[in-house]
Amino acid sequence: MSTYTDRLAALRDQLARQQLDGFVVPLTDEHMSEYVGAYAQRLAWLTGFQGSAGTAVVLPAEAAIFIDGRYTLQVRQQVSADDWQFVGVPETSVSGWLAGHVKQDARIGYDPWLHTSAWVDEASKALAAVGATLIPVDTNPVDAIWPDQPQRSDAKLAVHDDRHAGRSSAEKRAAVADWLGEQKADAVVLAALESIAWVFNVRGGDVSRTPVALSYAIVNADGTADLFVAPEKMTEAVAQHLGNAVRVHDRAAFAGALGGFSGKRVAVDPALSVAAIPLAIEAAGGRVLALRDPTVIPRAVKNPVEQAGHRAASTRDGAALTRFLRWISIEGPKGGQTELSAAARLEAFRRETGVLRDLSFDAISATGPNGAIPHYHVTEESSLPIEPGQLYLIDSGGQYDDGTTDVTRVVPIGAPTTEMRDRYTRVLKGHIALATAVFPRGTVGSQLDILARLPLWQAGLDFAHGTGHGVGSYLSVHEGPARIAKPSYPGGGPSEPLLPGMILSNEPGYYKAGDYGIRIENLLLVEERRIDGGEDVMLGFDTLTLVPIERDLIDPSLLTAYELAWLNAYHVRVAAALGGVLDGADRAWLEEKCAPIVAG
Known part of the structure; x- marks a missing residue:
C-alpha cells in the first residue's frame, strides 16, 4: 500500500x-x-x-x-x-x-x-x-x-530520584490510600501514563519526547499497588525502588486483572480511562465510581522541590536558547540555513548542557509562511530555507531531570516590516497583561484568556489556539487539568481553578496565512500575592522562562509605561540569571539584547 x-x-x-x-x-x-x-x-x-x-x-x-x-x-x-x-x-x-x-x-x-x-x-x-x-x-x-506497524517500545524503566520528585512514592501512595478511604472505595485504576510515572516516581522512554512507560496501575486502599508493565522494562534498580508494597505484573495481564473486582468499589477517571476499563469491571460484578484520578491535582501543583528544579532547568535551558538566538541572528541573514538545520543546531546547544534527557517535543522550527501554521511540524519535504525578509519562529523545549521547558521566540531575518512590528508588539502587550494578572482564588483560565487577546482584538485580530497549557515536572509538556483558553477551544473548558504551584504557559500569537507567524511563550508559576491594604490573599504569576524577548520587533510607541517597565525589569532578570552562565560573545550579545528600551 x-x-x-x-x-x-x-x-x-x-x-x-x-x-x-x-x-x-x-x-x-x-x-x-x-x-x-x-x-x-x-x-x-x-x-x-x-x-x-x-x-x-x-x-x-x-x-x-x-x-x-x-x-x-x-x-x-x-x-x-x-x-x-x-x-x-x-x-x-x-x-x-x-x-x-x-x-x-x-x-x-x-x-x-x-x-x-x-x-x-x-x-x-x-x-x-x-x-x-x-x-x-x-x-x-x-x-x-498495517503490515509494518511498529512494535511497542521496549525501553527500560528508570527511577526518578526523590531529590527531584520532592516526595517519595510511598508518601504519594499513602495519600491515594487516604483518598480511597474518603471515597469508601477499594481501589483506583490509574491509566494515564503521567499519573503512573508520578505516583511511582519512575520514568520511561516509550513515547517520543515524553518520559513515560506503557503501563497500568491499581492502587489499593491499604496503600499497596499493582503495576502492570512489560517484564523486559524492569531493572533491579527499579524493583528495589518500588519495594515489596508494589506487585509487578506483565502489562498483558491488566485486562484479566479487571475481572477480579467482583463486589468491589473501584474508582476510574472517565476522562483519562478508555471505555474498555469500566466495561470490564462492571462485567465482573464490580461497581465503578466515576471519579477524577486522585493524582491529577497533586501532580499539577508542584511542590517546593519541583519548583526549585524548574527554576534551575529554566536557567540552563534559557542559556542554551540564548546561544542559539545569537547564532541564528548571525547565520540566518547569510543564507544556507533551513528550518531543519536550525532545529538541529538548537538541539545541539541544549545537549551541550550535558544533562538534557530529551527534547520536550519536536521543535516547531518555522520560517515565513510555515510560521503561520501554529503547530507546524518540519520534515525533509516541508523544510524551507531561512531567508532575509522573513520572520523565523522557534517553539521548543527540553526534558531535564529537574524540569520540563517550553518556550517560543521569533527572530527577524533582516529588517522587519512595520506591520510585523505592530503585530509582534500587540502579542507582547497581551503576553505582559497575562503575566502581570492578579486574581482571586477560584479563578479559572478561561476568565484570564481575554487579557492576552485584547490588544489583538482592538486591531481586529485574533489567534486560533489556546493561550496557555499546564506543564509537567520532567513529564508531559502538555499537562492538565489547568489551561488558559476560550471555553469553545479544544481543551478550553470546563476550566480548572488555578492553584499555587501550578505551571502554565503564556503564549499568545498572531498568524498571517501564507506570510509569517508570531508567538511569544514563557512559562508561569502560580503563586500567592499579598496586596497592601487588600482584604484577601490573591494569586498571580511569576515568570519562570529566562530568554530575551526580541527587541528589534518591538514598537515602543505601542507600549504603555507600565508595559515598558515590565519588559525592562524582565530583561534585568534575564541578564542577571544568564550572565553568570554565558561568556564571551554570547554574554555580550545577551547584555545588548537586555539593555533598557526607552519609550517611543
Whole structure:
C-alpha cells in the first residue's frame, strides 16, 4: 500500500470483512495520551496528517478528518482533499457528523481501548437517533491492514530520584490510600501514563519526547499497588525502588486483572480511562465510581522541590536558547540555513548542557509562511530555507531531570516590516497583561484568556489556539487539568481553578496565512500575592522562562509605561540569571539584547 489512497481503500475492504459500515480512528492510545508511541500513530499512517490532535471517520463512500483551528492549514497540506473531507471541531462533532452521514441500520465500529466512555455514550445516542449502531471491535481494522506497524517500545524503566520528585512514592501512595478511604472505595485504576510515572516516581522512554512507560496501575486502599508493565522494562534498580508494597505484573495481564473486582468499589477517571476499563469491571460484578484520578491535582501543583528544579532547568535551558538566538541572528541573514538545520543546531546547544534527557517535543522550527501554521511540524519535504525578509519562529523545549521547558521566540531575518512590528508588539502587550494578572482564588483560565487577546482584538485580530497549557515536572509538556483558553477551544473548558504551584504557559500569537507567524511563550508559576491594604490573599504569576524577548520587533510607541517597565525589569532578570552562565560573545550579545528600551 504505497499511497494513502491505497490505505483508505484497504481499510474499506477490511471493514467489509468485519461486517462494519464505518470506523472511527482517533489519534490516541490505550491511555488517552496526547502524545503516543509510533505503534499508535494510526491516524498518521492512514491519512498522512502529522498533527498532534485529530480523528478520522471512514464510511463506504466518504471519509472525513476532524481537526481544530490549530491545524486548518496543516491538514490541507498533508491530507488529500480528493479522499478526505476536512471538518472543523468543535463546530462539528464526530458524533454529529456521523449521525448526518450514516445510513439506517449502519454498523459503525470503534476500538473500546481508544475511546472514553463519555464519547461512546455520546456517539451511541447520536447513531441510535438515526437507526444506526456503534459496535465495539475486538480487532482494530487499521492494525489488521498495517503490515509494518511498529512494535511497542521496549525501553527500560528508570527511577526518578526523590531529590527531584520532592516526595517519595510511598508518601504519594499513602495519600491515594487516604483518598480511597474518603471515597469508601477499594481501589483506583490509574491509566494515564503521567499519573503512573508520578505516583511511582519512575520514568520511561516509550513515547517520543515524553518520559513515560506503557503501563497500568491499581492502587489499593491499604496503600499497596499493582503495576502492570512489560517484564523486559524492569531493572533491579527499579524493583528495589518500588519495594515489596508494589506487585509487578506483565502489562498483558491488566485486562484479566479487571475481572477480579467482583463486589468491589473501584474508582476510574472517565476522562483519562478508555471505555474498555469500566466495561470490564462492571462485567465482573464490580461497581465503578466515576471519579477524577486522585493524582491529577497533586501532580499539577508542584511542590517546593519541583519548583526549585524548574527554576534551575529554566536557567540552563534559557542559556542554551540564548546561544542559539545569537547564532541564528548571525547565520540566518547569510543564507544556507533551513528550518531543519536550525532545529538541529538548537538541539545541539541544549545537549551541550550535558544533562538534557530529551527534547520536550519536536521543535516547531518555522520560517515565513510555515510560521503561520501554529503547530507546524518540519520534515525533509516541508523544510524551507531561512531567508532575509522573513520572520523565523522557534517553539521548543527540553526534558531535564529537574524540569520540563517550553518556550517560543521569533527572530527577524533582516529588517522587519512595520506591520510585523505592530503585530509582534500587540502579542507582547497581551503576553505582559497575562503575566502581570492578579486574581482571586477560584479563578479559572478561561476568565484570564481575554487579557492576552485584547490588544489583538482592538486591531481586529485574533489567534486560533489556546493561550496557555499546564506543564509537567520532567513529564508531559502538555499537562492538565489547568489551561488558559476560550471555553469553545479544544481543551478550553470546563476550566480548572488555578492553584499555587501550578505551571502554565503564556503564549499568545498572531498568524498571517501564507506570510509569517508570531508567538511569544514563557512559562508561569502560580503563586500567592499579598496586596497592601487588600482584604484577601490573591494569586498571580511569576515568570519562570529566562530568554530575551526580541527587541528589534518591538514598537515602543505601542507600549504603555507600565508595559515598558515590565519588559525592562524582565530583561534585568534575564541578564542577571544568564550572565553568570554565558561568556564571551554570547554574554555580550545577551547584555545588548537586555539593555533598557526607552519609550517611543
